[in-house]
Amino acid sequence: MRDELVARLVQRNETLRALGCQLYEVGTNSEQPDTVFVVEIWDSAEAHSASLRDPHVAAAIAEARHLLNGHFGGFRFEVSGSPLRDG
Template sequence: MTFVNAGTLGAVAGRRDELVAHLTRRNDALRQVGCQLYEVGVSDDQPDTVFVAEVWDSAEAHRASLQLPEVQEAIAAARPMLSGEFGGFRFDVVGSPLHD
């Protein structure tokens, strides 16, 4: 069952663009473990917030990705850019009007 993880990451003041650059670096390992979509965005209304939407083959694939050395290293490198404010939600997809 497809799994979605969508959320917000608070960035340290003035480091949002640096965090975006970090999060958007190519990482082919994510696709290999079941990431279908990983989109990063910003809003001028929230200058210290980064928005992330992820679509995975399953919740298990998402959990497995967190064990990858590449992902562990990316998380460690991002920590100094994060303010500690996080938000979001997760859900299992049950359908869509865009496909059968």
């Protein structure tokens, strides 16, 4: 079901940008074929938390929930900068 999940996650969604999402990248890795990797950068932790209460985001999560196994990894960090942009 990995490919179905990826297809859902990469559907265009301008709501995320309006809610403060700066980056949302989805990828896979042949060494972990059952894993979908997502990198998100938000204006703030508060913006991310608020996005989860948005009706459109909540509906998208609900539609994809049956494709998830319930195991979520990852970590949080504060972005210090990037060589690809100013500031």
